[in-house]
Amino acid sequence: MVTRRAFIGGVSVLVVSTMIGQQSAYTQETVTPVSGGSLVWGVETEPSTLNPHLNGQAKAKLILRNVYESLLARTADGGYVPWLATDYKISDEGTTYTFTLRDDVTFSDGEKLDAAAVALNFTKLKEPTYSGSISAGHVSHVVEALAPDPRTLILKLDSVYSPFLDGAASLEIISPKGFDSKQLKSGGPEIAGTGPFILDRYVKGQEIHLVKNPAYNWAPENAGHQGPAYLDEVTYRFLPESAVRTGALASGQVDVIEGISGNDAAVFKDDPEFSYQSAINTGTPYTLYLNVTRGPTVEVKVRKAVLASIDVAKVIDSVYRGERTRAWGVLTPADTDFYDKSIEGSYGYDPKLANDLLDDAGWTKRDADGFRTKDGARLSIEIVQAQATLRDQRDVLLQALQAQARQNAGIDLALNYVDAGTYVDRQKNGEYGAVPNSTTTQENAVTIYFHYLPRSLGGSINYSRTEAPEVLAWLKEAASTLDHAQRSRIYNRLQRFAILEQAYGLPLYVPEDQIAAAVNVRGVKFRPFKHLPENAYDIWVER
Amino acid sequence: MDVENVTALHQAPIASLQGRFSSIRTTLLSQILGRIGSGIIVLWAAITLSFISLHVAPGDIVSLLIGEQIRTPAIEAAIRAEWGLDEPLIKQYLSYLWRVLHGDFGRSYVLQTDVATLVLSQIWPTLKLTGAALVVAVVFAVVSAVATAGLRWPRRIAGGMELVLVSTPSFWLGIVLLFVFSFTLKLFPVAGDRNFAALVLPALSLGLSLGAVIGQVLREGLERALEEPFALTVRSWGANALTLRLRHGLRHAALPAVTLTGWLIGNLLSGAVITEQVFGRPGLGKITVDAVLGKDLPVVLAVAILSAFIYVVLSTLVDTLYLLLDPRLRART
Numbered sequence: 038m039v040t041r042r043a044f045i046g047g048v049s050v051l052v053v054s055t056m057i058g059q060q061s062a063y064t065q066e067t068v069t070p071v072s073g074g075s076l077v078w079g080v081e082t083e084p085s086t087l088n089p090h091l092n093g094q095a096k097a098k099l100i101l102r103n104v105y106e107s108l109l110a111r112t113a114d115g116g117y118v119p120w121l122a123t124d125y126k127i128s129d130e131g132t133t134y135t136f137t138l139r140d141d142v143t144f145s146d147g148e149k150l151d152a153a154a155v156a157l158n159f160t161k162l163k164e165p166t167y168s169g170s171i172s173a174g175h176v177s178h179v180v181e182a183l184a185p186d187p188r189t190l191i192l193k194l195d196s197v198y199s200p201f202l203d204g205a206a207s208l209e210i211i212s213p214k215g216f217d218s219k220q221l222k223s224g225g226p227e228i229a230g231t232g233p234f235i236l237d238r239y240v241k242g243q244e245i246h247l248v249k250n251p252a253y254n255w256a257p258e259n260a261g262h263q264g265p266a267y268l269d270e271v272t273y274r275f276l277p278e279s280a281v282r283t284g285a286l287a288s289g290q291v292d293v294i295e296g297i298s299g300n301d302a303a304v305f306k307d308d309p310e311f312s313y314q315s316a317i318n319t320g321t322p323y324t325l326y327l328n329v330t331r332g333p334t335v336e337v338k339v340r341k342a343v344l345a346s347i348d349v350a351k352v353i354d355s356v357y358r359g360e361r362t363r364a365w366g367v368l369t370p371a372d373t374d375f376y377d378k379s380i381e382g383s384y385g386y387d388p389k390l391a392n393d394l395l396d397d398a399g400w401t402k403r404d405a406d407g408f409r410t411k412d413g414a415r416l417s418i419e420i421v422q423a424q425a426t427l428r429d430q431r432d433v434l435l436q437a438l439q440a441q442a443r444q445n446a447g448i449d450l451a452l453n454y455v456d457a458g459t460y461v462d463r464q465k466n467g468e469y470g471a472v473p474n475s476t477t478t479q480e481n482a483v484t485i486y487f488h489y490l491p492r493s494l495g496g497s498i499n500y501s502r503t504e505a506p507e508v509l510a511w512l513k514e515a516a517s518t519l520d521h522a523q524r525s526r527i528y529n530r531l532q533r534f535a536i537l538e539q540a541y542g543l544p545l546y547v548p549e550d551q552i553a554a555a556v557n558v559r560g561v562k563f564r565p566f567k568h569l570p571e572n573a574y575d576i577w578v579e580r
Numbered sequence: 581m582d583v584e585n586v587t588a589l590h591q592a593p594i595a596s597l598q599g600r601f602s603s604i605r606t607t608l609l610s611q612i613l614g615r616i617g618s619g620i621i622v623l624w625a626a627i628t629l630s631f632i633s634l635h636v637a638p639g640d641i642v643s644l645l646i647g648e649q650i651r652t653p654a655i656e657a658a659i660r661a662e663w664g665l666d667e668p669l670i671k672q673y674l675s676y677l678w679r680v681l682h683g684d685f686g687r688s689y690v691l692q693t694d695v696a697t698l699v700l701s702q703i704w705p706t707l708k709l710t711g712a713a714l715v716v717a718v719v720f721a722v723v724s725a726v727a728t729a730g731l732r733w734p735r736r737i738a739g740g741m742e743l744v745l746v747s748t749p750s751f752w753l754g755i756v757l758l759f760v761f762s763f764t765l766k767l768f769p770v771a772g773d774r775n776f777a778a779l780v781l782p783a784l785s786l787g788l789s790l791g792a793v794i795g796q797v798l799r800e801g802l803e804r805a806l807e808e809p810f811a812l813t814v815r816s817w818g819a820n821a822l823t824l825r826l827r828h829g830l831r832h833a834a835l836p837a838v839t840l841t842g843w844l845i846g847n848l849l850s851g852a853v854i855t856e857q858v859f860g861r862p863g864l865g866k867i868t869v870d871a872v873l874g875k876d877l878p879v880v881l882a883v884a885i886l887s888a889f890i891y892v893v894l895s896t897l898v899d900t901l902y903l904l905l906d907p908r909l910r911a912r913t
Contacts, residue, residue, distance in 0.1 A: 079860075085690065085691065086691070086692055091692075093649065165652075165654050165655045165657075165658035165659075166658045166661075166662060169645070169646070169649070169655055169658065169659060170646055170649030170650045170651065170655055171649070172654075172655065173650040173652050173654075173655060174650065222692035223691060223692040223693040240862055241698070241701060241702065241862055241867075242702065242705075242856065242860075242861065242862030242863060242866060242867070243860065243861065243862045274860060275860055276770070276860040277857050277860065278755075278857065278858050278860075280755055281755070281758060281770060281858060281859070281860065284758060284759060284762065284763035284770065285762075285763070285770045287763060288762060288763040288764070288766055288770075289766075290762070290769060290770050425873065456638070456639075456873060457639065457644060457873045457874060457875075458637050458638040458639025458644060458873075458875060459638040459639060460639070461638075461639040461640075461643040461644050461647070462638050462639050462640075462643070464648070465643055487650070495650050495651065495652060497646075497648050497649055497650050497651055498648050
């Protein structure tokens with residue numbers, strides 16, 4: 038009746054170790070960790086809310102994961118290991134999920150973690166008045182969340198939904214008392230979690246201060262140690278300027294920083310007083326998506342010509358001085374669930390092809406500036422980029438693309454940096470030629486789903502605005518089977534269709550995270566599967 | 581000389597001083613009453629203009645709140661209902677005014693916190709920063725003007741320095757100050773609003789360019805004053821150059837500089853955004869920018885009210901300072 042799934046990923050495994058480039062100036066095995074002490078970590082991003090349910094910022098996770106925990110943890114090879122849940126089962130028809138919970142876990146406000154508390158998290162999230170858009174995510178598939186006994190949680194789904202396990206297993210559980218707090222939506226010390234640290238103080242615009250939870254004894258199986266955290270307290274200080282973070286670490290005012298610019302990386306890489314590590318992000322690469330519903334990019338020949346007119350490898354190499362990886366597919370190579378390597382090298386820079394395609398499409402004349410024209414109109418594609426998400430030298434990158442497209446094929450890529458309000462309007466009405474973007478969390482192909490689902494059905498990040506019926510059919514088919522191999526085949530097909538056949542977008546480079554730390558700070562690392570900076574649980578300071 | 585005469589001699593100036601203060605006091609009182617009236621109008625105008633301009637700006641509030649997350653009619657409806665955005669605009673406007681009258685500034689759409697608490701928690705660090713920057717600016721301006729006015733080479737050097745400071749972006753100045761005094765010499769900490777030491781560099785990076793502007797105006801005023809006939813009179817009393825400049829010249833030169841300072845304090849508040857960002861300080865600056873970009877109306881309106889209030893207080897202060905500086909203005913009222 039019920040299949041018990043082993044806690045080993047039935048997931049195709051790619052080489053993960055090569056994706057996390059570790060450069061450490063010390064050997065970690067020779068010393069035993071010591072408890073005590075404090076740590077100051079300079080971070081780039083201040084969380085918009087401290088409620089882990091409502092916070093969608095990938096960069097806020099490293100802070101919130103100290104305080105809030107989930108049912109299962111993920112291993113580097115994509116498998117699941119026990120955390121707050123000791124075991125889980127999925128019924129044969131794939132719609133009933135049963136989690137067995139630990140019985141020794143308490144929230145930091147004294148409440149006991151039991152099935153009713155976890156069920157309450159799921160049912161509350163279904164309410165749009167509480168969770169807004171998140172109510173339409175994973176939890177929208179939950180018909181019932183039951184707690185037949187304190188250790189058993191049963192989630193009944195309306196239909197088979199393959200990304201559900203990843204979503205449910207990674208949901209951060211908050212104390213039931215939190216739902217009655219005034220701080221519920223903004224988050225804060227009244228919203229208790231079960232984590233190794235307790236939220237002590239939040240000074241907006243300055244820092245978040247956490248203290249050790251001395252009772253903590255339920256770390257995930259794949260953590261570096263068990264029992265309470267090593268550090269007594271951790272302060273995350275908000276330093277939005279990259280140069281200031283670098284200076285603060287170099288001068289010993291903070292112990293760890295994240296977000297190091299390509300130019301500053303060498304400062305820490307080459308200095309034995311510091312350790313430096315980086316990891317490429319999961320999710321989607323920074324991609325130039327071409328609008329299929331408006332302007333010259335309606336025509337597939339023009340889209341293919343854009344892809345062929347730009348020498349991506351050369352551009353990325355010169356803009357980032359060899360510090361970034363060129364991207365090829367709809368996912369980054371770090372997205373080990375479904376990345377299909379066969380896309381690499383299967384298309385690329387071909388100026389002759391680009392020009393032939395444009396000639397074919399009737400863009401045969403040239404204007405005074407050397408741009409191609411048809412019926413008197415210039416071959417112009419407006420790139421709309423939100424000012425707020427412009428980072429990591431992407432303005433320089435876009436300029437380089439612009440120069441290449443013009444030089445190699447007479448295409449005018451017009452850059453337009455806009456404010457948040459204008460961006461939202463342009464997105465809503467499809468008023469753009471192209472939009473560059475990337476997403477940075479691994480969500481078991483949820484990100485593919487929303488990138489290619491028609492806008493009218495909720496495809497909120499469908500930047501190419503495709504409504505191709507075959508794509509929709511594939512998305513539905515992949516979401517409704519639990520057969521991983523089958524899903525892989527479908528997403529591989531979709532990738533070839535989206536990039537090779539339809540040229541919906543041009544993948545540019547793989548965004549990455551960096552961490553640098555003083556050499557006496559040990560145990561700083563990235564999360565095994567999601568590739569985001571890990572929390573402070575395993576960190577200790579050598580004295 | 582007997583004792584009574586001595587007291588009489590001493591009382592005379594005291595009495596005249598008291599008279600001077602009481603005349604200032606009555607002028608002040610009527611001034612303040614007038615100010616409260618016009619202040620209320622300014623506040624109302626600030627609320628109304630912010631309300632209108634935010635609604636005219638591109639992007640509707642619900643879309644901005646949802647961003648690029650999943651959007652369904654149920655979610656949109658929930659958000660509209662939560663913030664009262666389903667009401668007609670005029671009703672939203674009137675009910676906002678009504679709530680403000682009762683001291684309720686609402687909740688931030690984006691940060692989900694009580695706006696009054698939010699703004700109050702951030703106003704103190706910003707006031708400390710702008711206050712310290714103002715002190716830096718005034719001290720710099722007075723020292724530079726008094727020390728160099730009328731002296732050919734010193735004034736050229738000071739003028740050149742001021743020009744450099746005025747044209748240096750405060751972002752860059754902040755980074756340079758940090759690099760030298762925090763990262764290299766390790767004299768001051770980089771981040772946060774913690775102690776006095778943490779205030780020094782942000783105050784310098786924000787205050788110096790302002791001081792340079794005021795310094796230029798002050799020096800010119802001082803030089804003009806020193807050429808006036810009274811300067812010769814004072815010199816003939818045997819006063820030394822410094823006394824002349826500090827006690828007499830500065831007073832004449834101060835009027836335009838005070839006007840300019842009052843006006844520039846507004847710039848301090850907006851310049852604080854960048855300084856707060858560079859130094860990782862809490863404060864109103866970043867909150868305001870984020871609120872405007874995200875159309876977080878309750879926060880924008882609260883900040884607008886607050887800045888209008890500060891402007892009213894400041895212009896009252898500046899006018900009062902005129903009275904203290906220039907006896908002719910007192911006589912006229």
